[in-house]
Amino acid sequence: MDITRYTKNFLLITLLYLLPATLFAQSQTVITGIVTDAKTRQPLPFVTVSFNNSNIGTNTNDQGRYSLKTSQRFMQIKATYVGYKPVVVNIVAGKEQAVSIKMESTSEDLAQVDIKGAKRARYTNKDNPAVELIRQVIDHKEQNKPEAYDFVEYKAYDKLQISFVNVSEKLGDKKLFRKYKFLLDNKDTTLVPGKSLLPVYLNEKLLQTYYRKNPEKKREIQLGEKNVNFGGFLDNEGLNQYIKHIYTDVNIYDNNIMLITNQFLSPISDVAPSFYKFFIQDTVVVNNQKLIELTFTPRNTTDMLFEGKIYITQDGNFAVQKAELVINKNINLNFVKSLKVILDFEQNPDKRYHLSKSETMADFGFNKNRKGGIFGDRMVTFKNYLVNQPRPDTTYTNGNGEVLEEVQNRSEDFWAKNRLDTLTTAESKVYKNIDSLNNMPSFKRAADIATLLFAGYKSFGPVEVGPSNAFYSFNPVEGFRLRLGGRTTTELSKRYYFETFGAYGFRDEKFKYFLSATYSLNDKSIYRFPQNYIRASIQRDTKVPGQNLMFIQEDNFFLSFKRGVNDKYLYNDNYKFNYVHEYRNHFSYALGFNNWTQSPAGSLYFVGNANSTTPNVVNNLTTTEATLNLRYAPGEQFFQGKLYRIPIPTGNPIFTFNYVKGMKGVFNSSYNYNVLDFRVDKHFYQSIFGYSDVSLQANRLFGKVPFPLLTIHQANQSYAYDIESYNLMNFMEFVSDRYVAFKIDQHWQGLFLNKIPLIKLLKLRETTTFKILKGSVSENNNPNIDRSLYQYPVKPDGSPITYALGNAPYIEGSIGLENIFKVIRVDVVKRFSYLDHPDIAPIGIRARVKFDF
Structure with a gap:
């Protein structure tokens, strides 16, 4: 589930119902009447009629009639209309009365019709x-x-x-x-x-x-x-x-x-x-x-x-x-009851036109028939x-x-x-x-509750406790897992930030923890663009090998529900130091140093020389890495909060390059290796054909390493649809030391369903997704060739669990419907290759919550 977008959009949309719909009270002064053209005596629609020098007013209807009510005491009403002279009329306060208004046109009044296009029984572009x-x-x-x-x-x-x-x-x-x-x-x-x-x-x-x-x-x-x-x-x-x-x-x-x-x-x-x-x-x-x-x-x-x-x-x-x-x-x-754009142009000295005023008005609400909601008006004036x-x-x-x-x-x-x-x-x-x-305490309390419900954090001034969706979870290794965490806010400091959590598994009876300290080098929040900070952190926690969930914590309660066998875990001890520097042209670089110890947990094991008389059982694997990350995202925008930021999709590509250097002998590191990774992402807007998200990634590892240091491709055994994962791949099913991956997620925005009678009333939208992964493991990293390497995990009966990608690529696709009840996406996912692997699901149904207009 895309929780960050869920939080962002749900927070905005729920504001629509913070206040109820109108219940107009009976007032003391009631003015009714009609507004007409003084010359033609024809009624004038959409004339603004208001109590003079106030913001209490209305507009005439199609018949030129209006009605005004107020409990305040006003002595005049005023009528204004484009192309007519303003009219001010005296009234008697506190009484019900009828006032007719006649308006005189100005010299800028529009001329009447010169020609009219003839209507045809059947519309055609030819000779039109x-x-x-x-x-x-x-x-x-x-x-x-x-x-x-x-x-x-x-x-x-x-x-x-x-x-x-x-x-x-x-x-x-x-x-x-x-x-x-x-x-x-x-x-x-x-x-x-x-x-x-x-x-x-x-x-x-x-x-x-x-x-x-x-x-x-x-x-x-x-x-x-x-x-x-x-x-x-x-x-x-x-x-x-x-x-x-x-x-x-x-x-x-x-x-x-x-x-x-x-x-x-x-x-x-x-x-x-x-x-x-x-x-x-x-x-x-x-x-x-x-x-x-x-x-x-x-x-x-x-x-x-x-x-x-x-x-x-x-x-x-x-x-x-x-x-x-x-x-x-x-x-x-979704959620848009009306939308209107008005563009006005002025003439330049060279007789061409430029935009002089642009106004966009939108009326938002869950139900188009309800009177309440939110109205937004953006007006840009050019001079x-x-x-x-x-x-x-x-x-x-x-x-x-x-x-x-x-x-x-x-x-x-x-x-x-x-x-x-x-x-x-x-x-x-x-x-x-x-x-x-x-400054009102009652509003501060209400805002505090809203932050807990929608963002998952409870504020205590300089400190926030959360996220609430990670307080409780469960998995086969830890059993019931309780976690409590928090972070400091800008109220404590704009330069220093601390974040921590503690967790305990009742089955493995082990404590886990995380602590980080961050220092901002530009005296701005570390969540604000452009970032410039250093961070040191230490973490001991569990993890499914190869999983790097992009949107939410792995111990999120909703991810505790998984299909198939899920008992191979790692205990990870990480000591990290990072430096991040962003520039205003949206180029950034990050330098990192990481000492990482992996210990097998559950039914996972590390063993070399598996078929020899003296197999090498390894209790932990330690590596030390230096990393370089380069990123260029021209024109990137963010929805920024005080303690988070979420990228806003644009039509510009995002380029990412990563280099990892494994250093043997540094802080007990066991291996030398180099990893190069390049990725490009692009959001394509396609007008009435919807939009698509496309990514292309290439990765290559140089060196001899055991399988935990290879790329363990990101699988998903939960029932939530994950865009970044392979949703019908099992955990630890495939590894590579070189690969190329391509993904396209197409949103058709109802292009086909909108043409079907009755079905179009449901406002459903179609999605299609295609993912392909082509990779391999070189001979020097293949434990079937070099027996000194860690054996790929196998089942108790000796049948394999982990494979190297062969000549055929892994292919997965899905067809889905989104906008179900305006917030749910459901995909039917099909796996097209490696169908002979045991315990795989060739087809499945996955869902996610997704707010979109």
């Missing part, structure tokens, strides 16, 4: 003027992209707000929540029609961007940042990084648009006519510029596609002047746009990504002068409200 138009837009994309200029620079104001939706007005009157009334009363009813928003998170950034086309380089200089601070409950930087991963920048000129961790096909993608239907609606005039209004809709409403409209210029450039992108209710997307003005090379290359401390501590006067947009009344109160909330 809308499709011909969109193909012109596609053909002109290269000249209209921002990257078409040799040099571009601009200033951007980035505002991200997260709010609870439709929180009950009566909630603040309940005894449990009375002390939080100051927070619950800070609502905004003007931003989204029919929704009352309670802002709880706000992040503002002011950036200066410089772009150079050749050689291509983009530098962002952060001029200011202001962020809600949740104290020790949530890591602000990590939370902001993850939210920005959900609300990524939208460039309609890209073929694919990343949103909510999924790729959507752009309506002006190169292949858009094959997946979208297009219709010409109107020609309109905005600021004396004639535009064509084009609507579009998916051919299949369950695919990762948008619907909406775009406005195209008629000046020969075929540029996008405005776009509105939304998703329909049938799309196979001071300048093109083809070259700067010195250092402008594009120096200090990219570095954020100075003073940037995060800008004054209120700085923000008042430099915001390129305004805060609403509710938004302006968020910083103070959350600071007050963090």
